Amino acid sequence: MRWDAQALRPAPAGNNAGNSAGNASAAAPAADALLPLAGLVRSVSTPEFAGVTFHEVTAKSVLNKVAAGSRMPFEWTVNPYRGCSHACVYCFARKSHTYLDFDAGLDFDSQVVVKINAADVLRKELAKPSWGHHHVALGTNTDPYQRAEGRYQLMPGIIRALADSGTPLSILTKGTLLARDIPLLKHAAAQVPVGIGISLAMTDEQLSEAVEPGTPGPRARLKLVSRLREAGLPCGVMAMPILPWLSDSDDALDSLFGSLAAAGATGVTAGALYLKPGTREWFMQWIAARHPELAGRYRRLYGTGSYASKEYREWLAGRIRYFKARHGFSGSHGFSHRDLAQDARDEEAQYPAGSIPEARTGPGANSGVESAQPTLF
Numbered sequence: 001m002r003w004d005a006q007a008l009r010p011a012p013a014g015n016n017a018g019n020s021a022g023n024a025s026a027a028a029p030a031a032d033a034l035l036p037l038a039g040l041v042r043s044v045s046t047p048e049f050a051g052v053t054f055h056e057v058t059a060k061s062v063l064n065k066v067a068a069g070s071r072m073p074f075e076w077t078v079n080p081y082r083g084c085s086h087a088c089v090y091c092f093a094r095k096s097h098t099y100l101d102f103d104a105g106l107d108f109d110s111q112v113v114v115k116i117n118a119a120d121v122l123r124k125e126l127a128k129p130s131w132g133h134h135h136v137a138l139g140t141n142t143d144p145y146q147r148a149e150g151r152y153q154l155m156p157g158i159i160r161a162l163a164d165s166g167t168p169l170s171i172l173t174k175g176t177l178l179a180r181d182i183p184l185l186k187h188a189a190a191q192v193p194v195g196i197g198i199s200l201a202m203t204d205e206q207l208s209e210a211v212e213p214g215t216p217g218p219r220a221r222l223k224l225v226s227r228l229r230e231a232g233l234p235c236g237v238m239a240m241p242i243l244p245w246l247s248d249s250d251d252a253l254d255s256l257f258g259s260l261a262a263a264g265a266t267g268v269t270a271g272a273l274y275l276k277p278g279t280r281e282w283f284m285q286w287i288a289a290r291h292p293e294l295a296g297r298y299r300r301l302y303g304t305g306s307y308a309s310k311e312y313r314e315w316l317a318g319r320i321r322y323f324k325a326r327h328g329f330s331g332s333h334g335f336s337h338r339d340l341a342q343d344a345r346d347e348e349a350q351y352p353a354g355s356i357p358e359a360r361t362g363p364g365a366n367s368g369v370e371s372a373q374p375t376l377f
């Protein structure tokens, strides 16, 4: 199938494609009508990516400074894609799609904006004398290795531009497509600190299929962790979100941390589901449709806010500490884009290139935390 043959004709300026705010499990696909996106070159759809429309844009700038006062542990980001076909129901970035006049539901999953000139623009921005060679984080808003990357191949140019300019970088992804770039990442890691993180918060394949339907499943992501470690690259894991009553049992947490340890993950950060506005509505619709027996419990647990109750978060933090220790993960070293960069420096010092650390065999230290969930939620 020729990609060009699938180009959509731009609609008149002012059309609004944000029309898919319906039920998470039953909403019709968003219309292919186009928004007046800045720099829009064309919009394309193809049977290879059924149900997804790519809006190819030329960006004027791709190096973003995080707003002053942000709690994010990084200052600079690059996001070559807006929207994400990985379609995680819990994705916290959903609301950002409304800034483009798309909706935070099905449009986020199916109307993907692609900055086709990202690498060229980035290279120019990094060459400016004013660039301070700060750490740049990728995968902070949407996944840079979502399926579209197989077609557009933006990441190799981005990684090269960062490494060649002497800029440290970190990448967080669920996409096993990252394996394609392992040789390039190894090369980059010889030039600058490179951190890599895989997002994986459950080992239950069926649950993953239901709640993050566009992603490679847990087994595939664990294999990616192993491949990265075998390649001599550090690999942290972001084990978020842990889903109340769906992936927070002792068995689920034991399986998760045990699998991460066996795969050789160099650090892990875990935490409970966070439901910011835009995500909350979409997730609650999904829970009501797929797990109606839990809908009321989720409403009580989250109230009108974004966070699970303090009691639940404290309970979960205790279980996470216990299972991390049991599988040999230190309590202090977790995952963040800063950790990723630090991982890279630590690994370089600890393990010669190409060597693999011994598999973790945790002492099973007992934290003394009660295993039963509190009953209030």
Ligand code: SF4
Binding pocket: 084, 085, 086, 087, 088, 090, 091, 092, 093, 141, 142, 143, 146, 174, 212, 215
């Ligand atoms: S992979 Fe990340 S960015 Fe993509 S939908 Fe899932 S949580 Fe969102």
